[in-house]
Amino acid sequence: MIVSDVTQAAPAPSEVSRVSTSRESAPPPAPPATVRADTAKISNAAQAAAQAALQEATETLAQTEKEAQAGDHQAQRLMAKYEHPAQ
Numbered sequence: 001m002i003v004s005d006v007t008q009a010a011p012a013p014s015e016v017s018r019v020s021t022s023r024e025s026a027p028p029p030a031p032p033a034t035v036r037a038d039t040a041k042i043s044n045a046a047q048a049a050a051q052a053a054l055q056e057a058t059e060t061l062a063q064t065e066k067e068a069q070a071g072d073h074q075a076q077r078l079m080a081k082y083e084h085p086a087q
Helices: 013-024 044-057 061-069 073-083
Strands: none
Touching: 061 073
């Protein structure tokens, strides 16, 4: 069995220009007809809980220590975790 090199001829310049002009003359895609926005209403209690959770998450170690000394049980648990990390 003999395999010979096969080369493919490049397309003629007129063919290349036809392809590029057909892409240029194509109209742009149409924008979506309607955009619907979903909304959600959050109760005041849920907003307050989210705000409290955000404050707890961004609290500094010094603030946690103060709250633990003042009797805050959650702060005391966090301080216990800081003092005795799980191994």
